[in-house]
Amino acid sequence: MWDSSFDEALRPYLPFLPADEALTAETPLKEYGLDSLATVELLAVLEEKYNVRFSDDALNLETFENPGRLWATLSQLQPAS
Structure with missing residues (x-):
């Protein structure tokens, strides 16, 4: 599973995901509001x-x-710890 920073980075780009709803590995990002502009912004973040x-x-x-x-x-891009 991912760290809390990942969850915190992702949530602002999902305007249709209720704050009390868990973000799971299978949450469809596009359905929850991740559009092309948000994708570019999220990528930079x-x-x-x-x-x-x-x-x-x-x-x-x-x-x-x-x-x-x-x-x-993202995990594949990070150096091994």
Whole structure:
């Protein structure tokens, strides 16, 4: 599962997700309001927060389909701890 920073970064870009509803790995981001502009903004936030750069190959609809896929992609970009 992801860390709380990821959840905090993602929620502002999901205007249709109720504050009391859990964000799961399968939450459909587009259905909860993640549009193309929000995706670009979220990408910038995640790159800054986690000090990574998404490769061109990762910039696709599948990566931003749900939190599980996005976190998996982000995790691959982070150095091993």
